[in-house]
Amino acid sequence: MSSKYHFVVRRVHSLLGLLPIGIFLAFHLTLNILATNSPERYEKVINTMRETPGIFLVELVIIFLPILFHAAYGLIVVYGGGVNTLRYQYFRNWYYLLQRITGIITLIFVAFHVFTLRVDGATAQATVTALTDFVKTPFGLVFYVVGVLSAIFHFANGLWAFLITWGITIGPRSQKVSTWVCSGVFVILAAVALKTLAQLLA
Amino acid sequence: MSNVIELRIKRQDGPGQPSSWETFKIPYRPKLNVISVLMEIQQNPVNAAGKRTTPVVWECNCLEEVCGACTMNINGQARQACTALIDQLKQPIVLEPLRKFPLVRDLMVDRTVMFDNLKKVRAWIPIDGTYDLGAGPRMAEAKRQWAYELSKCMTCGCCTESCPQFNARSKFMGPAAISQVRLFNAHPTGEMNKHERLEVLLEEGGIADCGNAQNCVRACPKGIPLTTSLADLNREANKFAVDRWLRK
Ligand code: HEM
Ligand code: SF4
Ligand code: SF4
Ligand code: FES
Numbered sequence: 001m002s003s004k005y006h007f008v009v010r011r012v013h014s015l016l017g018l019l020p021i022g023i024f025l026a027f028h029l030t031l032n033i034l035a036t037n038s039p040e041r042y043e044k045v046i047n048t049m050r051e052t053p054g055i056f057l058v059e060l061v062i063i064f065l066p067i068l069f070h071a072a073y074g075l076i077v078v079y080g081g082g083v084n085t086l087r088y089q090y091f092r093n094w095y096y097l098l099q100r101i102t103g104i105i106t107l108i109f110v111a112f113h114v115f116t117l118r119v120d121g122a123t124a125q126a127t128v129t130a131l132t133d134f135v136k137t138p139f140g141l142v143f144y145v146v147g148v149l150s151a152i153f154h155f156a157n158g159l160w161a162f163l164i165t166w167g168i169t170i171g172p173r174s175q176k177v178s179t180w181v182c183s184g185v186f187v188i189l190a191a192v193a194l195k196t197l198a199q200l201l202a
Numbered sequence: 203m204s205n206v207i208e209l210r211i212k213r214q215d216g217p218g219q220p221s222s223w224e225t226f227k228i229p230y231r232p233k234l235n236v237i238s239v240l241m242e243i244q245q246n247p248v249n250a251a252g253k254r255t256t257p258v259v260w261e262c263n264c265l266e267e268v269c270g271a272c273t274m275n276i277n278g279q280a281r282q283a284c285t286a287l288i289d290q291l292k293q294p295i296v297l298e299p300l301r302k303f304p305l306v307r308d309l310m311v312d313r314t315v316m317f318d319n320l321k322k323v324r325a326w327i328p329i330d331g332t333y334d335l336g337a338g339p340r341m342a343e344a345k346r347q348w349a350y351e352l353s354k355c356m357t358c359g360c361c362t363e364s365c366p367q368f369n370a371r372s373k374f375m376g377p378a379a380i381s382q383v384r385l386f387n388a389h390p391t392g393e394m395n396k397h398e399r400l401e402v403l404l405e406e407g408g409i410a411d412c413g414n415a416q417n418c419v420r421a422c423p424k425g426i427p428l429t430t431s432l433a434d435l436n437r438e439a440n441k442f443a444v445d446r447w448l449r450k
Contacts, residue, residue, distance in 0.1 A: 003406045007443060010410035080372040081413055087278045088364050088417045096366060096415035161414045164429075167437020171430050 013073045014165045016066040022155045024063055029152075029192050035128070036199035046124040071107045078103065099157050102150040109147030132200050141197070148193045156186035205230045207239060208250070208294040211258055216307055225250040225294070236283035236297065237262050237272060240309075260309040267423060270358030274299055274309045280363035282423060283309075300363050316357045319379035323402045327392040339390035352385040352431065354424040361428060364421035366413065373407030377418040380409055381431035387438070400435075400442040409439050 035042030
């Protein structure tokens with residue numbers, strides 16, 4: 001990446017992680033739990049979305065392309081980093097490493113998730129059936145639990161980093177408070193996601 | 203406490219040469235530090251197997267943790283050998299050179315890149331003119347107090363050693379030089395050239411390459427609030443970048 005745009009590219013990478021990708025993730029997980037509570041309502045939301053004119057373009061521009069860019073550039077960032085967690089065993093250093101590992105897991109997970117449920121899937125009902133069948137296999141369940149928790153960890157810890165990247169949390173105290181807040185975000189989203197998976201299995 | 207001090211030292215005769223480990227045993231005396239033990243080896247370079255060897259090469263100057271020259275990995279982490287007290291270290295004491303800089307010999311490395319980065323970010327205050335510029339503006343006492351903490355940096359490289367983003371695959375300049383930007387931008391005269399320093403931080407290898415692992419702040423022997431400097435300069439760099447763009 002040319003030196004002239006380096007800073008902007010990095011900041012765009014950071015911004016996309018939260019807006020729209022992170023917001024989409026939170027929205028997606030919330031919609032899913034609503035679905036398991038009331039399938040009719042879910043069906044209605046999905047069908048309304050599918051019937052919206054130009055929805056493909058909207059999805060492409062606000063979801064697909066941002067994830068593609070964030071993931072591709074994320075891999076470049078991972079390549080430029082190092083691992084020294086065994087020598088410097090600080091909690092933040094583990095999180096630095098986890099941020100990178102969960103990014104890669106999320107990439108694999110999202111690619112599989114979209115490919116199997118979107119490209120192949122037809123109606124909303126068929127999608128849910130395909131997903132339920134998959135998570136009922138032991139491998140499918142582990143794959144989904146790990147994939148979803150990775151994505152959520154990556155988002156929550158990314159939020160913590162985002163606040164520093166954008167110069168919002170500056171001192172050690174505010175960064176500690178934001179660690180707690182972001183942990184809260186992780187716990188809530190993880191609970192929502194796991195509950196949804198559990199209901200699929202029921 | 204046993205009556206010998208056991209050291210395992212990573213030896214290497216020069217760049218590109220093979221490296222190997224050598225063990226030394228020194229008679230115990232209280233209140234020694236790593237430098238004084240290395241001096242013992244220098245006087246009598248015989249390893250634990252009783253074989254005569256070359257004296258171990260290292261660097262030191264001040265012997266009071268202000269120059270940074272004696273920085274090396276001691277039991278796996280970077281710190282100053284002159285303030286590493288034998289009585290407080292787990293034995294065998296493992297000594298290795300810093301890994302992030304080109305090796306010169308044994309425990310001696312070439313930290314030039316640290317100083318090059320200080321030059322790159324213009325970590326000084328230009329006061330030369332063709333005539334006497336007179337006294338500069340005064341600095342507020344409250345500001346001076348926190349800025350003083352940043353001025354304690356001795357360019358030792360403990361922070362870069364601990365930073366996962368500072369490596370051969372990345373151009374990242376590391377937190378020490380970045381923190382100096384905050385110091386010189388805080389100075390009332392230095393502030394006049396603030397834009398020049400921020401411009402450098404926007405380049406590749408600048409502030410955007412920090413990955414927030416926050417090892418640096420814990421590794422710094424001078425207790426410099428590096429992560430606060432980084433976050434503060436993130437804010438400044440963002441404002442500066444937007445402002446510069448809007449004025450184009
Ligand atoms: C669910 C999808 C994803 C979300 C919600 C997300 C969100 C975020 C957020 C908010 C950040 C913080 C940005 C900052 O440091 O300011 C971030 C950082 C990062 N993301 Fe993602 N991300 C996602 C997917 C991915 C993928 C697929 C990769 C590819 C490997 C990836 C790699 C990275 C890396 C390496 C960073 C650290 C950047 C740095 O430290 O400079 N992310 N992500
Ligand atoms: S910031 Fe601290 S660790 Fe880094 S070079 Fe300066 S004194 Fe050493
Ligand atoms: S906070 Fe930034 S500069 Fe400090 S160790 Fe982590 S990546 Fe390196
Ligand atoms: S000799 Fe100067 S810091 Fe150790």
